Amino acid sequence: MKPMWTLADHRVFAGGAGTEGALLFGAEQASLYAIDAATGDFLDRWGRHGAFALAEVAPADHEIAAALADAQVLVPSARARRAPRPTIDPATVPLATLVLEAAQACNLRCTYCYAGGGTYGGAARVMSPELAARAARFLVEKSGDLPRVTLVLFGGEPLLNLPALAAAVAAGEAAAAEHGKTLVVSLTTNGTRFTPAALDFLAAHRIGVSVSIDGPPDMHDANRPYGGRAGGGSYADVVAGVARLRERTGRAPAARVTLAPDQWARIPEVFEHVLGKGFLEVGIAPATPVAPALLPTPEQDAALLAGFAHVARRFVDEARRGRVLPFSNLLDLLAKLHVGQVRGVPCGAGLGYVAMDAQGALFLCHRFAGDDGFRIGDLATGIDHAKARACLAAQAAGRADACGTCWARSLCAGGCHHENHLRESVLGLAQGTCCDFIQRWIELGIRTYGELRADPGHPVLAFVGRRAEG
């Protein structure tokens, strides 16, 4: 029997501007190669065959075949079948990140809020300092051999409940010291509550801060008005607050931008505007479709991608000057591509990443707080691993076929659980409505990475590599 060979699942992308040849992406291993035109032709020609014997390949192409075999893109047919990704048992994963919904209340009423005005359903309520402290100790104690744990102060608006935040951080620091671990604390805020006491707290504990800001005043104020009778936009207060934060802590916060589909055409403008306000990094998230009105049209999806592509182009231009344009979305994607990350699961939800609500109930992730279907235990009894396993299995159900043949599977692994849940279970859409966008976005990342790589000594790649590490 002749040994037969098969081209493993791969994608060829045209190289970016100024690059010769093309980019070859190995889907199974997230490996990325630059290839010449002859190799591109070979892949095109033999990709249409199933299995073939090397004797069928013209001698002139043997060199290409050997190189592709080295790259594990041309594989013996017996090895061409995809290995199923092993499932991860939540019970075997130590706790690494705990998100505290310290205040299930908010002074803003953002139009796209997935947390029902910050409460995650029901009446506004806050976490007691005692519970917050216990939670922080829980995080440290359940973290196994991990040298570093992360406590995320979240809400609602967490700065509405400074006593609980202070109690959590104090208890977490004490427990970390006792166990010889490092505690990293971060906080996500709407930026309107940087009181002197809050600033003192953030400075004293070197807490990493993310501030929500949605662009120039007209956009931000349309998205993020105050609640209550006063109403009105929050832009001026946020910008002033960020200035005070920088002044007091000496550190710039990260910006988190959320945009509704009708705002996506303005992404380049939003990015530049927010960057100019003195943020360390700027990340842009399309609003989660909490209501049908927030579901984008295909044209809007295209505008989103065009906006990101525009900023990516800026990134490459800056990189050529040795500078890192701090666009969080792209930096994260480039870091994954740089490593060639292969994920069996889309995220850490329920696998070392857990959220706790104001009453001490634990959830798969912060976005599922208040949804009993995704409740995985409570602080008193600990994480219910069986429930976490069931939640994750339900999320993965039905995706195996589509994901198994998708070229982006290694990097995506199924997408955001919450986004999928909203689209499929709440809005009743079919599975996979995000896939097209995700694939295009990853393709954009691959092309951008290829362009950066075309200049081999590229300093920005060192920065990206460092980000990939941790």
Next chain:
Amino acid sequence: MRWATVLLPALAAAALGAAPRADAGDRYYYLGYGVVQVIDGATDTIVADIPVKGAVRNVDLSADRKYLYVTSNRHLVHKVDLAQNRVVATADVKGDGWDRVMYGFVLAPDGKTAYGAFMSRRAENGEAIVGRPVVAQFALDTGRIVRSVEVPWGVAHLVGAREGRTIYAFGQDLYTIDTTGPDLRIVATQPILDKGMNMLPFWDYTFDNGGVASMNYYTATAMGVMLVDQKTGAIEDLVLKGDPAMAYSVVLAPDRKRAWAVMDDLTEIDLARKTYVRSVPVAEGTCYGVNVSSDGRKVYVAGGGSTLTVYDAKTLKPLKVLQMASDGMDLRRISF
């Protein structure tokens, strides 16, 4: 029990206590940018910030252990009162028309002068004039140079020995300078670079080690540790066996049987057997400086970035990470 044995030391301590002084125990001095931070070795907490103009580089301790002289921006020398934790005087080695930079700094035993290795330049009619590199003795109060000797190549670091009678100048070569005559004199030159040794001798821990300078270097295949005994002037050169551990600096354990080295990893060295014992990565990242408590139980790494990590010397588990105000050059220990 005889009361005198209990009371006399207490009375003596009370008498000394009349003047302000630092409490007994280990103090660590984190050499930062615009600041020297003081860490109490009992609690491992920052107990004082000493504002200091410039980027701190070299330090030396006065013979009475009351003052730490701190050089910054390669031309300022600050006198820090260790009881008050503040700068009480500053001298500048620039002046007399020359723009000088100083690499290496050691106090002379007279308490009034110090030695520095200088490179210099000045402008004349719009032309740059570059001075010959020198090792020079200068007045601590004015920064004025008293006497100097030209060295063939610029020097990176100085170590004083034999009560200041000898100054070792480390650079491309090692120059031995005799200070006893009216002029400074180079009396010996030993090759370093030509022997295939790559050395970055910025960190030597002479006073921390109780009078022994410790500096590591590399050959193409190994790491070596050079030890200079301040009292006798003897230089010991230990070549360690095995693949080199990468380190910027090496400090001796108090028993001098072991040493600790740091760069990306913290490495324990057995000096008697000339081997590496074990190594752990420093989670916070690269550090320039390493030190060890006077009881040998805790190891400190800091500088480079803005963290200070305290390790249990036995388990090599981190006990604590301090976030410092600035990035740093080194961490020095003074035991009171």
Next chain:
Amino acid sequence: MKKKRIDALNEKAKAIQRLADGEQPSAAALAERRMPQGCTTIFDTGWETNPRPTYPVGNCQASARDFHGCVGDCWWPAQMPDGLTNHREFDVQCPNVARDWRNLKYD
């Protein structure tokens, strides 16, 4: 030099390539254990090397932690502000690189 038909770009591709090289031992594999001495380019700050196979190999982790050591008063030609002539107050502008890097202003 003949241009390679296929060139590993990311870390994963390089790891796969190394695996392939391992099956056919070459001179390149022998060269890996050499310790680089002297300086590096652009953002690879300093002479220092690191045998651990993480990124960035042969460099400080992270390079920000070696920034001040390379500024001006050290003599390796890393691409850093020159603290002796043109950026003498650099430490005031950016005393803590991880925190203050956005304040970096030099050409």
